[in-house]
Amino acid sequence: DARSDRNTAVVSEAVCDISSGYTRVARVLPGTGKRRTVEIVWDDTPRGNPFDIDAFWPDEDCPLSADEKLTYFWQYHRSVGCDQFTAILANVFKSLCDAGISLVHNKQPVVDILALNCGEFDVSDILSSPDNVLHLHDPVTNTTLPVIATNATMEQMYNMGPEVCTRLGKHLPEDASRTWEKMKQHLPESYNSTLPHWWLAVVVKGDRNKGEKERKMVHLDLCGAAYDPSSLVRAPRSETMVSLKVFTTPEYLIRPNLDPELSHKLILTPVLGKSNNISLLPKSVRHFRCYHKERKKVNVTAASIEVTPLGEFIERRPFDDAKNAKISEIIQTLQNNHLESLLPGTEVVVCNIQSRPELNGKHGMIKEVIKKDRVGSDRIPVLVNGMRKPISLKPSCIQLPPKKPYRTLEELKKMDIDEETEEAIKKQASEGKQQYDSLTEKQKSQINKKLEDPCVIKVLQALQSMQASFTNLADPEYKRGIEALIQFPLSTILPPGALGKMRQSFELSNHPKAGVAIQIINLLKTAKQRYVSEHPECLQLDGGVAILPGSEIERVSESVVKRIKSDTELAYVFERLEVLGLFRNPAK
Numbered sequence: 001d002a003r004s005d006r007n008t009a010v011v012s013e014a015v016c017d018i019s020s021g022y023t024r025v026a027r028v029l030p031g032t033g034k035r036r037t038v039e040i041v042w043d044d045t046p047r048g049n050p051f052d053i054d055a056f057w058p059d060e061d062c063p064l065s066a067d068e069k070l071t072y073f074w075q076y077h078r079s080v081g082c083d084q085f086t087a088i089l090a091n092v093f094k095s096l097c098d099a100g101i102s103l104v105h106n107k108q109p110v111v112d113i114l115a116l117n118c119g120e121f122d123v124s125d126i127l128s129s130p131d132n133v134l135h136l137h138d139p140v141t142n143t144t145l146p147v148i149a150t151n152a153t154m155e156q157m158y159n160m161g162p163e164v165c166t167r168l169g170k171h172l173p174e175d176a177s178r179t180w181e182k183m184k185q186h187l188p189e190s191y192n193s194t195l196p197h198w199w200l201a202v203v204v205k206g207d208r209n210k211g212e213k214e215r216k217m218v219h220l221d222l223c224g225a226a227y228d229p230s231s232l233v234r235a236p237r238s239e240t241m242v243s244l245k246v247f248t249t250p251e252y253l254i255r256p257n258l259d260p261e262l263s264h265k266l267i268l269t270p271v272l273g274k275s276n277n278i279s280l281l282p283k284s285v286r287h288f289r290c291y292h293k294e295r296k297k298v299n300v301t302a303a304s305i306e307v308t309p310l311g312e313f314i315e316r317r318p319f320d321d322a323k324n325a326k327i328s329e330i331i332q333t334l335q336n337n338h339l340e341s342l343l344p345g346t347e348v349v350v351c352n353i354q355s356r357p358e359l360n361g362k363h364g365m366i367k368e369v370i371k372k373d374r375v376g377s378d379r380i381p382v383l384v385n386g387m388r389k390p391i392s393l394k395p396s397c398i399q400l401p402p403k404k405p406y407r408t409l410e411e412l413k414k415m416d417i418d419e420e421t422e423e424a425i426k427k428q429a430s431e432g433k434q435q436y437d438s439l440t441e442k443q444k445s446q447i448n449k450k451l452e453d454p455c456v457i458k459v460l461q462a463l464q465s466m467q468a469s470f471t472n473l474a475d476p477e478y479k480r481g482i483e484a485l486i487q488f489p490l491s492t493i494l495p496p497g498a499l500g501k502m503r504q505s506f507e508l509s510n511h512p513k514a515g516v517a518i519q520i521i522n523l524l525k526t527a528k529q530r531y532v533s534e535h536p537e538c539l540q541l542d543g544g545v546a547i548l549p550g551s552e553i554e555r556v557s558e559s560v561v562k563r564i565k566s567d568t569e570l571a572y573v574f575e576r577l578e579v580l581g582l583f584r585n586p587a588k
Contacts, residue, residue, distance in 0.1 A: 025058050026076065029137055036064065036072060037135040037144055040169035051240050067229075070241075072134040072147075074225035074232070078243050079148045080170055083117075085222040086198040087317040090115055091324075093200070093406075094310055095331045100349075100400025101338060105204045105218050112203035113406040115313035116219070116268060119179070120190045120303045121197035122289040123148055123227060136168045148226065149173070152192045155180045190303075197223070199287065203251055214251065219287065221245035227286060247285060254307055256413055264312050266412055268305040284533060310406040336395050339380065342366055348398045350384060359384060363401070443489040450490045455481035463498075470582045471525075473509040474518045482506050501580055508576050517573040520560055521583055527556040561587050 026038040053073050057064060064072065078085070093113050096103060103110040126133060126148060134147040141164060145153055154173040157165055165172045176196075183191035199221035206212030224231030224245020231245035255267045270291050290303035308316075319327075342348075346366045350359045364384035379392035439447075450456055459481035462468040472478045484490055486503045494502065508514060531545060531553040532538065538546040547554050564571050564587040577583040 025056055027059060028063055035131050035135060036068065037137050039137050039139060040167065051242060071229045074243055075134045075147050078223040078226035082223040083198045083317065086115060086200055087314065089200055089220065089222060090310055090314055091319065091327050092330060094314055095327055096334065097405055098402045099331050099335055100402055101334055102403060103202070103405060105202060106207065108205045108207050110202045110204055110405045111215065113310045114201045115198060115308040115310065116201050116305050117196060117198045118287060118290050118305050119196050120194040120290045122194050122286060123150065124193035126227060127193060138164050138167050140167065150192060150195045151180055151183055217249045217251050219247050219249065254412055257306065262306070264308065264409060266307040268307050309409045309412055312409055332396060335399060338400065339395055344368060347401055348382060349401055350393065350397060351399050352397045439489055439492065447490055447493065450484055453481070453484060456484050459485060470505055470577060471518045471521050473505065474515065479509065504580055505582060508573065511573055513567070513570045513573050516570055517577070523556065524560060524586065527553045557586065
């Protein structure tokens with residue numbers, strides 16, 4: 001955020017440089033009216049600034065306004081390829097950490113870096129006004145496509161082949177025919193109105209000076225301007241506007257992915273780890289709209305955001321030598337900047353020495369204050385461990401000890417689980433397997449048949465997506481699914497702890513005041529979501545909200561508390577809900 005900082009400027013402009021390379025211009029087709037349709041023309045003219053908007057629209061009589069030129073430029077350049085742009089930034093971040101350079105946000109240290117992707121990134125509101133979306137025309141096939149490529153558009157581009165994509169100035173999408181076919185069959189609305197989208201999230205410690213006890217996620221989307229024209233920031237050392245969407249959320253819970261084909265990914269759930277409270281962002285935050293989707297078919301997995309650890313994400317998206325060389329230049333520039341401020345005694349690591357390769361990897365310390373006029377041009381005295389006298393090394397042969405503010409896949413899977421809890425989980429899994437193995441073939445066949453029951457599927461989907469709650473028991477199908485799951489032999493597929501809580505919540509749902517309690521819970525949730533939509537600044541990192549005096553949510557809360565305290569039977573239901581960890585008692 002410190003855009004006046006020199007190091008931030010180096011990273012921002014270098015990432016822009018790596019992700020550029022545009023050699024195309026757009027020409028608006030006449031007679032297309034408000035729906036702006038263009039043909040893409042290759043242009044080999046060298047361009048000093050790849051983000052020169054006017055150069056992309058070279059015609060003097062171009063009918064577009066300045067705002068339209070800006071909007072359509074970013075729609076074209078950032079609506080496809082978000083995984084590549086995210087990978088560039090991920091590579092830069094990891095290289096900085098591995099070179100010992102600290103990452104901070106508003107002076108608070110970064111403690112993790114994650115790649116996030118949403119398979120159903122909702123753009124229905126943009127597509128509902130076609131005149132606001134740039135369209136690309138291929139003169140050979142006479143095909144016109146919207147530049148914002150939904151799953152349906154990507155499949156159409158894939159089927160047209162690489163030559164058409166080249167004429168449109170777009171990369172050929174990867175073959176995702178299995179996903180497309182599944183979406184067409186089960187999720188036709190998502191197939192036509194959503195797209196897969198990637199971005200980065202850095203986990204940052206809370207600022208204790210501001211009373212922030214919990215960590216938070218700062219989301220960085222380099223393709224934000226394709227979907228929101230306001231997501232443009234000025235580059236630190238120029239007048240260039242570049243695409244960057246930044247928003248902050250609480251640190252949400254990360255769960256393992258139950259899909260064996262996606263074992264390298266995890267699931268981000270809108271739940272706060274310590275309190276286990278669901279904390280949905282308002283629908284205005286496009287990246288998290290998938291959690292507001294309701295499935296019309298019970299046998300379709302709920303939408304979610306997937307998490308890939310930084311290291312695994314980069315390994316799966318290797319770069320060519322040219323881009324890797326540019327990233328190395330960024331790191332070297334930042335290292336040289338850091339050397340100016342290093343004091344005698346600072347620990348460093350020797351690297352890149354060709355004449356004495358046995359020194360590479362050894363630690364040492366700087367012996368003298370480094371003068372600014374010597375950085376990058378002179379040598380730096382370093383006392384290497386095990387040597388009596390310092391040696392003079394080039395800045396390129398010195399780096400800081402690596403920092404690692406990013407976790408591996410295994411570390412994330414074990415996050416917030418101590419050894420005692422982990423052993424208990426392993427014991428439960430072992431006991432569950434033994435119990436299942438002891439079943440007869442007839443009983444196992446009964447389980448397989450029950451698992452095809454839509455009511456059971458509905459419950460299992462809610463459990464997987466972390467959207468299971470006591471209020472779901474108001475749905476007769478969901479309740480029948482719970483009743484089936486707590487009966488033997490189907491109950492053997494559940495962990496003992498989950499089975500016990502499920503049985504108690506099912507019993508509680510039969511209480512005469514359970515229906516009233518569910519109505520109150522839904523009332524509070526609706527009031528909270530509406531309040532957060534109107535006052536997003538009041539959403540706190542612990543999932544709670546700062547209530548403004550005289551607000552609707554204050555009136556609703558006071559009314560609910562009064563009602564619970566006046567009814568002993570209703571108070572009992574809420575006390576049991578709190579004991580079971582299903583809902584916090586408002587009356588307390």
